[in-house]
Every structure is written in structure tokens, then in C-alpha cells.
Amino acid sequence: MDHFIYKDGSLFAEDVPVAEIAAQVGTPFYLYSxxxxxxxxxxxxxxxxxxxxxxxxxxxxxxxxxxxxxxxxxxxxxxxxxxxxxxxxxxxxxxxxxxxxxxxxxxxxxxxxxxxxxxxxxxxxxxxxxxxxxxxxxxxxxxxxxxxxxxxxxxxxxxxxxxxxxxxxxxxxxxxxxxxxxxxxxxxxxxxxxxxxxxxxxxxxxxxxxxxxxxxxxxxxxxxxxxxxxxxxxxxxxxxxxxxxxxxxxxxxxxxxxxxxxxxxxxxxxxxxxxxxxxxxGNSGIMVSKVIYVKNGEGRDFLILDGAMNDLIRPAMYEAHHEIIPVQEAEPGVELTPYDIVGPVCETGDTFAKGRLMPPLAAGDLVAFRSAGAYGAVMASEYNTRPLIPEVLVKDDQFSVIRPRPTFDEMINRDNVPEWL
Missing domain, CATH: 3.20.20.10 (Alanine racemase)
Structure with missing residues (x-):
């Protein structure tokens, strides 16, 4: 059991709408209950x-x-x-x-x-x-x-x-x-x-x-x-x-x-x-991501997300399955479409799911990876100079960013360039 449920067609974390957190924090991010x-x-x-x-x-x-x-x-x-x-x-x-x-x-x-x-x-x-x-x-x-x-x-x-x-x-x-x-x-x-x-x-x-x-x-x-x-x-x-x-x-x-x-x-x-x-x-956390593009490929369609393998490595590393759901609940009886759900990293392994049945989605729509609280944020990296994504904690009707997203300048300024360069 977890505390991520739909209320009036929108996904909530306890008593906070997930879409509201996304609007304030930006995507992708980890969210814990x-x-x-x-x-x-x-x-x-x-x-x-x-x-x-x-x-x-x-x-x-x-x-x-x-x-x-x-x-x-x-x-x-x-x-x-x-x-x-x-x-x-x-x-x-x-x-x-x-x-x-x-x-x-x-x-x-x-x-x-x-x-x-x-x-x-x-x-x-x-x-x-x-x-x-x-x-x-x-x-x-x-x-x-x-x-x-x-x-x-x-x-x-x-x-x-x-x-x-x-x-x-x-x-x-x-x-x-x-x-x-x-x-x-x-x-x-x-x-x-x-x-x-x-x-x-x-x-x-x-x-x-x-x-x-x-x-x-x-x-x-x-x-x-x-x-x-x-x-x-x-x-x-x-x-x-x-x-x-x-x-x-x-x-x-x-x-x-x-x-x-x-x-x-x-x-x-x-x-x-x-x-x-x-x-x-594990079930205390989700990863929230946004659809960047819906791409029609040869014999398959892709959902390209702003979350990537550097944010959630488990599918690439362990062939792990995560349930992926829309933050806005699909209408009853809607026809599902198979998608390959992928991230933007330049690796074929940056694939979260193949042929996953999903309701029709468009650029800008939010999705949530369930059961992402364990071995998610702790295994993340800055591969492709992608910032570590925020972690957010919800308690009742409150939420707090418990790890902020670093800026590009903060990431780059951690490097020390030798005097001779």
C-alpha cells in the first residue's frame, strides 16, 4: 500500500496534487510520502x-x-x-x-x-x-x-x-x-x-x-x-x-x-x-517526468521523457520493471497504445519500457514511475551533464524540496582547471 492515489482524476501524494508540485519544482523529480x-x-x-x-x-x-x-x-x-x-x-x-x-x-x-x-x-x-x-x-x-x-x-x-x-x-x-x-x-x-x-x-x-x-x-x-x-x-x-x-x-x-x-x-x-x-x-517514492516528444518510428511509437537513465538507472541496470502511469488519470474505456518509453540520453540503454500500453499522451503531459523510492535517487548520476534531479517529501498537505536541483554553473564550477590551461 502507498499514498499515491487518484482524486477527481488527478494523482495525489497524500493530500498534495502531484501536478502542483511539478509546476513549482519542475520535472523530473523524486517524490516521497x-x-x-x-x-x-x-x-x-x-x-x-x-x-x-x-x-x-x-x-x-x-x-x-x-x-x-x-x-x-x-x-x-x-x-x-x-x-x-x-x-x-x-x-x-x-x-x-x-x-x-x-x-x-x-x-x-x-x-x-x-x-x-x-x-x-x-x-x-x-x-x-x-x-x-x-x-x-x-x-x-x-x-x-x-x-x-x-x-x-x-x-x-x-x-x-x-x-x-x-x-x-x-x-x-x-x-x-x-x-x-x-x-x-x-x-x-x-x-x-x-x-x-x-x-x-x-x-x-x-x-x-x-x-x-x-x-x-x-x-x-x-x-x-x-x-x-x-x-x-x-x-x-x-x-x-x-x-x-x-x-x-x-x-x-x-x-x-x-x-x-x-x-x-x-x-x-x-x-x-x-x-x-x-x-x-520502494513504494514510498515515485519519479515524476514530463513527455518532451511523441515520436512515430518504424513500426513503433516512442514517448520521449525528460527523465533518463541517469535519473533512474534500474531498468537499464537490472532490466527492472516500473509501473508508469499518467498523472492525469485516463478516461474509463480509453484505448491504450503501445509505446517504447525512453529518455533523452545518447544510449540505447536509456529505455524504461518497450511496448508498454499507455493511454494516448502528448508533449507536456506528466507521468509517474511507481515504486521508485528505493535505489532511485541514490544511484543517480550527472551523466551527459544532466543535473541530479530534486527530491521532494510530502507530509499530509505540505511538501518540501529536500534536495534541490543544482544549476549548470554549480555543476561546472566544481571542476578545477589547472593553471597551465
């Missing part, structure tokens, strides 16, 4: 209310300060994967004890910054990283809380580029070697083992892969406890998917996920951490 963000976070929080838990928002999905503050005020923790994301979380007012540091390539500088500023735990991805964390912590005279990310070799049944829990993926320690790695961790100065971490991928639409992975984690927990390790937290990652096409079968609800976690791991008495990103942010 506070009510949807909060609702989705609360669904996860309530789904795990049967025991101690922390929902850490995976901020790589959408990391604007306004979004982070909205979720932090709800009690969310943050899952960060870089020093920059850690700095963003701190700037948004998230205390260090609610920040989990994931990621496969943590640097000495990032580890030091997190230990200095406060951290809930590091999710360790390799033995070399574990040794560096120990060295940095020891040099600072502190103890670093860690979990070890285990790779359970489970097929997440998702897109190959976002699967992370198979043996050939770069993530984590093979679960078969976990006991020896935990033994080394326990012997290293500067480390305190607090739990186990696992994450098998993103955009999962079935519970079965989660359950397979979590059962392996349950068995490992008991084995590690028998080895003398104190396992008090289980970090289960994120990955629950969203329906990008309304015709698709809906993925499991957070309530179903929470019940499965309880059935699989509830008997262990551990605090549960989860790191949803897409399911919190």
Missing part, C-alpha cells in the same frame, strides 16, 4: 514485537537526511555500508548504538570513524577485515562488537546481480568454516563477538529461501554456543521484495516474515536485527 515510509517501518516493527528486536533501515535504498530523520524519529536503527553512510546516519541524529556497519570492504579510516563515533556492531565479511578491526580497536583502546556474516549457500531466487547468499558470491564467510573463524575472533584482542549475521539477497518474493538460511543460522547458533561463544544477536539482513508490477503476485507480508522468523529462531532467545530497505522506501 512520509505516511508510506512510516507505515512500512511500523509493519516490520510490529511483525517482530514478539521479542527483543531492532529494525535497522538499509539506508543504501534512499539516504536523504529527511528520510533518515523521519525513520529515526520512529525508533529505527540504520544499516550502513560506507563511511559516508555512517556520517549521514550520525548527521540525521541516529545514535551510534543503533547503527550497524555492513559492507565487504571496510577501510581502516571507516572503522576508526565508527569506533570513535559509536557503533552497535560491525558485520564482519572476512578474516582480513576482522583482523584490521581488531588492530584499529586495540590502537584506540576500545572493544569492537562484531558479528560474522556467514554465507549459507542458499539460492535466493532473485536477480543474479542482487543475490548475495550463494557460494560464488563475494559476501561473507562460508558457513562450513564459521566455527574456525569464530574461534579466531574470540582470540583476537579488541573484539567482542555478539552474534551472527546473514543476508542472502534483495527483492525476494518467497519465504522459503529465508527459512532455509535461518535454519542454518539456528543450527550454527547452537554449535557456537557449545564452543563457548556468547551469541545474543542474530542479524538477518533484509531482502523482502515489493510488487513492481501490480499484475505480479504480491510478495509475503512483513507479518508473515515475522511469524516465520519466530518459528525458526524464536526459541534461541536472541535479539533479532533486520535490515529492510526496499520494502520501506
Amino acid at each position: 512520509t505516511a508510506t515510509l512510516v507505515r512500512h517501518f511500523r509493519l516490520f516493527d510490529e511483525a517482530l514485537s514478539w521479542g527483543p528486536h531492532l529494525v535497522c533501515y538499509a539506508m543504501k535504498a534512499a539516504s536523504n537526511q529527511a528520510i533518515l530523520r523521519t525513520l529515526a524519529q520512529e525508533g529505527a536503527g540504520m544499516d550502513v555500508v560506507s563511511g559516508g553512510e555512517y556520517a549521514r546516519a550520525i548527521a540525521a541524529g541516529v545514535p551510534g548504538e543503533r547503527i550497524v556497519f555492513s559492507g565487504v570492504g571496510k577501510t581502516h579510516e571507516e572503522i576508526k570513524a565508527a569506533l570513535t563515533g559509536g557503533i552497535r556492531q560491525f558485520n564482519v565479511e572476512s578474516e582480513p577485515e576482522m583482523r584490521v578491526i581488531s588492530e584499529v580497536a586495540t590502537s584506540l583502546g576500545v572493544v569492537a562488537p562484531i558479528t560474522v556474516r556467514v554465507n549459507p549457500d542458499v539460492d535466493a531466487k532473485t536477480h543474479a546481480k542482487i543475490a548475495t547468499g550463494k557460494s560464488e558470491n563475494k559476501f561473507g564467510i562460508p558457513i562450513a568454516r564459521a566455527r574456525e573463524v569464530y574461534a579466531e575472533a574470540a582470540a583476537l584482542p579488541g573484539l567482542k563477538v555478539v552474534g551472527i549475521d546473514v543476508h542472502i539477497g534483495s527483492q525476494l518474493t518467497q519465504l522459503e529461501p529465508f527459512q532455509q538460511a535461518y535454519q542454518k543460522v539456528a543450527d550454527l547458533t547452537e554449535a557456537l554456543r557449545a564452543d563457548g561463544h556468547e551469541i545474543t544477536r542474530l542479524d538477518l539482513g533484509g531482502g523482502l521484495g515489493i510488487p513492481y508490477a501490480r499484475s505480479n503476485e504480491a510478495p509475503p507480508l512483513p507479518t508473515d516474515y515475522g511469524a516465520m522468523v519466530k518459528d525458526t529462531l524464536g526459541h534461541l532467545g536472541c535479539e533479532i536485527e533486520i535490515e529492510p530497505g526496499r520494502l520501506i522506501a
Whole structure:
């Protein structure tokens, strides 16, 4: 569920007409709903209310300060994967004890910054990283809380580029070697083992892969406890998917996920951490764009938009589907026309959809890309010297630009020209 609905034939974000925002901000732009963000976070929080838990928002999905503050005020923790994301979380007012540091390539500088500023735990991805964390912590005279990310070799049944829990993926320690790695961790100065971490991928639409992975984690927990390790937290990652096409079968609800976690791991008495990103942010945002031209091609017609692959890379990168709807609702019974929907960037890959059935549209009409709140603005670029597009947040009948569109002068003036030129 989201809060982007038609009222009297016009698309609204909560209580604000999308066309009104477009008139003031210009297109293209990202638009987020506070009510949807909060609702989705609360669904996860309530789904795990049967025991101690922390929902850490995976901020790589959408990391604007306004979004982070909205979720932090709800009690969310943050899952960060870089020093920059850690700095963003701190700037948004998230205390260090609610920040989990994931990621496969943590640097000495990032580890030091997190230990200095406060951290809930590091999710360790390799033995070399574990040794560096120990060295940095020891040099600072502190103890670093860690979990070890285990790779359970489970097929997440998702897109190959976002699967992370198979043996050939770069993530984590093979679960078969976990006991020896935990033994080394326990012997290293500067480390305190607090739990186990696992994450098998993103955009999962079935519970079965989660359950397979979590059962392996349950068995490992008991084995590690028998080895003398104190396992008090289980970090289960994120990955629950969203329906990008309304015709698709809906993925499991957070309530179903929470019940499965309880059935699989509830008997262990551990605090549960989860790191949803897409399911919190995905349907909380849309991208609004304007038709520049309607072009008649050889055997096909094109809708050429002012939004492009640099603004929303997912279709080009992942072959991702986004529902695209007119901001002005089509009349009932109107005949739909197949269009290739494309952007103006000089790449054939700058294609959002092929043969997509749409009501007749003309230059100047607005369209909205649904489910664009996750991995949209954060993956945007300035390719073709196109400015990063604005981000706008709606709350009830108010809206605010939470990231402005830079001018060409601001973009160009970031370049430094050598004296000899």
C-alpha cells in the first residue's frame, strides 16, 4: 500500500496534487510520502514485537537526511555500508548504538570513524577485515562488537546481480568454516563477538529461501554456543521484495516474515536485527517526468521523457520493471497504445519500457514511475551533464524540496582547471 492515489482524476501524494508540485519544482523529480515510509517501518516493527528486536533501515535504498530523520524519529536503527553512510546516519541524529556497519570492504579510516563515533556492531565479511578491526580497536583502546556474516549457500531466487547468499558470491564467510573463524575472533584482542549475521539477497518474493538460511543460522547458533561463544544477536539482513508490477503476485507480508522468523529462531532467545530497505522506501517514492516528444518510428511509437537513465538507472541496470502511469488519470474505456518509453540520453540503454500500453499522451503531459523510492535517487548520476534531479517529501498537505536541483554553473564550477590551461 502507498499514498499515491487518484482524486477527481488527478494523482495525489497524500493530500498534495502531484501536478502542483511539478509546476513549482519542475520535472523530473523524486517524490516521497512520509505516511508510506512510516507505515512500512511500523509493519516490520510490529511483525517482530514478539521479542527483543531492532529494525535497522538499509539506508543504501534512499539516504536523504529527511528520510533518515523521519525513520529515526520512529525508533529505527540504520544499516550502513560506507563511511559516508555512517556520517549521514550520525548527521540525521541516529545514535551510534543503533547503527550497524555492513559492507565487504571496510577501510581502516571507516572503522576508526565508527569506533570513535559509536557503533552497535560491525558485520564482519572476512578474516582480513576482522583482523584490521581488531588492530584499529586495540590502537584506540576500545572493544569492537562484531558479528560474522556467514554465507549459507542458499539460492535466493532473485536477480543474479542482487543475490548475495550463494557460494560464488563475494559476501561473507562460508558457513562450513564459521566455527574456525569464530574461534579466531574470540582470540583476537579488541573484539567482542555478539552474534551472527546473514543476508542472502534483495527483492525476494518467497519465504522459503529465508527459512532455509535461518535454519542454518539456528543450527550454527547452537554449535557456537557449545564452543563457548556468547551469541545474543542474530542479524538477518533484509531482502523482502515489493510488487513492481501490480499484475505480479504480491510478495509475503512483513507479518508473515515475522511469524516465520519466530518459528525458526524464536526459541534461541536472541535479539533479532533486520535490515529492510526496499520494502520501506520502494513504494514510498515515485519519479515524476514530463513527455518532451511523441515520436512515430518504424513500426513503433516512442514517448520521449525528460527523465533518463541517469535519473533512474534500474531498468537499464537490472532490466527492472516500473509501473508508469499518467498523472492525469485516463478516461474509463480509453484505448491504450503501445509505446517504447525512453529518455533523452545518447544510449540505447536509456529505455524504461518497450511496448508498454499507455493511454494516448502528448508533449507536456506528466507521468509517474511507481515504486521508485528505493535505489532511485541514490544511484543517480550527472551523466551527459544532466543535473541530479530534486527530491521532494510530502507530509499530509505540505511538501518540501529536500534536495534541490543544482544549476549548470554549480555543476561546472566544481571542476578545477589547472593553471597551465
